[in-house]
Amino acid sequence: MEEKEAEVLNFKSEVTSLARKAKDNYINGISRLSKYVTFSQYENIETIDAYINSKHISGPEDDEGREKPFFNIVIAAVNLWYRATDIDRKDIRIKATKLKYWLMAFIATIHLQDWMKTSRFGAFLNDWGRSLAKYGSSPLKFVGVDGELYSIVVPWNRLISDPIDFENNLKIEILYLTAGQLQSNPQYDQKAVADLIERTDTVRKTLAGDTKDLTDDYYEIWEVHGMFPLSYVTLNPEDKNTYTQQMHVVSSLQVKKDDYEDFCLYYGSEKEDPYMLTHLIKEDGRAQSIGAVEYLFDAQWMQNHTVKAIKDQLDLASLQVFQTADGNFLGINVLSAMQNGDILVHTPNNPLTQVNNASHDIGSLKTFGEMFFQNGQRTVSATDAIMGNSMPANTPFSSLELMNTESHGLFEIMTENKGFAIEDMMRKFILPHIKSKMNTAKEIAATLADNDIQKFDSIYVPAETVRRANNISAEKMFNGEIAPNPDFAAIENEIKGELSQLGNQRFIKPSDLDEKTWNDFFDDFVMTAEVEVTNEQKDKQTVMQTLSTALKTIASDPTILQDPTKRYIFSKLLETTGVISTIELGNIPADKPLPQASGGSSQSVGDIINK
Secondary structure (H helix, E strand, O other): OHHHHHHHHHHHHHHHHHHHHHHHHHHHOOEEEEOOEEEOHHHHHHHHHHHHOOOOOOOOEOOOOOEOOOOOOHHHHHHHHHHHOOOOHHHEEEEOOOHHHHHHHHHHHHHHHHHHHHOOHHHHHHHHHHHHHHHOEEEEEEEEEOOEEEEEEOOHHHEEOOOOOOOOOOEEEEEEEEHHHHHOOOOOOHHHHHHHHHHOOEOOEOOOOOEOOOOOOEEEEEEEEEEEEOHHHHOOHHHOOOEEEEEEEEEEEEEEOOEEEEEEEEEEEOOOOOEEEEEOOOOOOOOOOOOHHHHOHHHHHHHHHHHHHHHHHHHHHOOOOEEEOOHHHOOOOHHHHHHOOOOOOOOOOOOEEEOOOOOOOHHHHHHHHHHHHHHHHHHOOOOHHHHOOOOOOOOOHHHHHHHHHHHHHHHHHHHHHHHHHHHHHHHHHHHHHHHHOOOOOOOEEEEOOHHHHHHHHHHHHHHHHHHHHHHHHHHHHHOOOOOOOOOHHHHHHHHHHHHHOOOOEEEEOHHHHOOOOHHHHHOOHHHHOEEEEOOOOOOHHHHHHHHHHHHHHHHHOHHHHOOHHHHHHHHHHHHHHOOOOHHHHHOOOOOOOOOOOEOOEOOOHHHHHHO
């Protein structure tokens, strides 16, 4: 037992030593990206946080004690990027790779939407979008707790990572937990927790060690994830050359300089790294890419400098400054006397004249600041049109439309990159979790769009009609009655009436699909399906005009979808606008004769799929 504790003590010291070294390199180290470019991720993030909160990194006052204004131009850009790259839950769907899987993809999308609703994935998407807009990149974490998967946007200011290679190095998340939180976690070694509580407590601090507040009874915990020797888990020296993904929860108390007491609360292997780094536009040579705030560093600094110069001139111009040859005023602060309302007394025959301290050339300063402001707006694609500002008089509408289109082009690329990141997190974390929870016959509720409701009802209504008709016939035959031909139209109307009362909701269970559990229904489909993410940022006025024109065209010439030449041209026009495709038009279900009941066996949706 003592030997095992010694081994634990040995490797926990190695882990905390590595973590301390990584923290020191992260805070004090500089990455050289090229001959003329150096980068400190820590300083970069601290500057972004300061600018977002309208704080100067050089302090709130100048060398003479005068307050420095902060004329914030970064928040508007962040809000614009946040809004222009927004993705909602409804924009994420499962896509089939084979025709026979289309209904499975449809049902899988419902399962996905159900999980996103219960796990508050919509709130996660909003937090993620805001973080990406500010920093350009955002670290995410996926954690399983009690059989549920939680997605978390990890704040940059509590994460230590390699500034060049995020994926292949340690990730250290610094947490501050209370004694109650430590003692209530069954995974933590409670003996180590008791030792930690007995030896130390502290207030919450920043990465640099500055006190956040005066609330005490907090304990600094390091959650370390990375590749470590397997011997750190097995405590077998023979495993020291085999590396596995592991998680260690440790804490460290500095006894004196270069002397630390370490505590190991938890250690163990993990299936995979729970973190992933996402970007709007990835930058080479650095883990954190460039967000809206960093693009405006120079513009924000120069805007503050210009506003400060204007403020100093206006402050001076607001004072009444006098000059005199009277020696009695030698060494007296005339400005302070005037501000305090003191009466100035001077000797006869010595003039008392006002100094011309009127502000001068403020127009040049404003022009100078505006130059940097406009350049900053161009850098972050924040044109007047996209910001909602009024355009100059007589600006052609075509020019306004072109500027809007060009400005949105960059955001479309960013949104596409967010879509790729969502595909990765779905494939790596979310879909495997959903698949693991499918060994159930649980009924799920789905809120569907009109087109999806038509898809589902077009299969459900005929299948349910036949099932009910067969049940009616079987019941009469069981009672010895002659079973007349069922009234399919009446049964179908009854089913449609029941569905209409549900509005745009549908309730689906595996028995509706001739399967016992969802796992039986999907089999390996979820792992081979594709994830499709659409961008909701559309010009609704243009969409309405396109749909209206398409409707008028079809109404004036109904043969347009039958004639091959007309259909081809019409299809190209719709595809160019990106609003609707002729494939979607072709998917609209037509009126079909109802199938006939036969042999007392019901036809399920699963039978239809197999056909």
